Amino acid sequence: MVRVELPVHLRTLARVGSEVTVHVEGEVTLRSVLDALETSYPVLRGTIRDQITLQRRPFLRFFACEEDLSHEQPDVPLPGAVAAGVEPFLVVGAMAGG
């Protein structure tokens, strides 16, 4: 199981706590984690990545194991600690005022 931490607005939307776990079939990559997340929580479709292009929304970042993974290719394997459920995969919203 992969642990995913969500920003507060998406927690509210999905009616979950700060962290959810998702079952990922096959290799654990950005694409497979987000696919699994959206399958478990369809309301999140379009909120993290564009529904048509599947591009990451520009004001969101992906962090794990103290690394910024936002610019990784979608099919590159995520760190082993994420795949093993030791470390969470973080979806982070850009901080801004207003």
Place this chain on the structure above:
Amino acid sequence: MSRVRVLVGTRKGAFVLTADGARKQWNVAGPFFGGWEIYHVKGSPADPDRIYASQGSGWFGQLIQKSDDGGETWEPVGNKFAYDGVPGTHQWYDGTPHPWEFARVWHLEPSLSDPDTVYAGVQDAALFRSTDGAQTWQELPGLRNHDSGARWQPGAGGLCLHTILLDPADPRRMFIAISAAGAFRTDDAGATWKPINRGLKSQGIPQPEAEVGHCVHRIAMHRSRPNVLFMQKHWDVMRSDDAGDSWREVSGNLPSDFGFPIDVHAHEPETVYVVPIKSDSEHFPPDGKLRVYRSRTGGDEWEELTNGLPQRDCYVNVLRDAMAIDSLDACGVYFGTTGGQVYASADAGGHWSPIVRDLPAVLSVEVQTLAD
């Protein structure tokens, strides 16, 4: 006795304001979707407890919410707005071709007869329709594929389709408006569209009387007389008596003919309301006085309505979707400001008072008249 329900979209959430027919004591519910921009909230004329809301954010994109209990509880529904086919390009601000890119839903217009059918006006400008209660959306591509589509340019707020009027007398006829392309009409349920901008004059475009390119801010009609349209343009208040085929200016004695909202009295088709503001960049009321102007003559002759509105040091704006009129007798008129006030008049504009004073900036106001 009837009741009213005012649906308010703001920069930071939605609010539902309710009162009995006297419209003096108000209950305020919300914020719903706190922290999200709510561009528009509108109820179905066929089932007033069915309400749709456009929820969005720069971080998380576009969502659509649906309520089946008059706004007490909400359910996220479909938010996939895919342009039909290969979208092509429109003109960017610098005149270069720019791909059509979905940004947000500006306006939701539920069908007059079917609660599950709802239209969405989006940025970049296109018209979508759902027939399954907003679970799925399909573009009506005939509008965007109009011969002029590749020449449409955005206004300062983006290339947005912000006005959708459904003709109560002819279900195949609709009117829409786009900033800054202009107004369009379909007579075949959205398959084909015709620009209806003859008579408009816009000094800010190369050809002031061009077929398209006008920054129309809002169009309104009275449901008993759908061939008569009133328009608040970027400058000029306009009137058409032939379903948009031609327009004439009716700005008359207004202190400024710039503004955003325009609406029509519920029982007097020749009575029209606007809120003049200064422009091109100030976008606040002239002289710091918040005044609604009413014409009882279908335009040209306007009277100021000030009783209960601030008449000094007021520098708010009233956006295009932020005025609404109920159908009680006397009809109620409502508008919201960028300062967070929602004002109501229970006597067709004679006297005003704030329902709330301190909401986030108001983006939209709609009202439902409900039977008890």
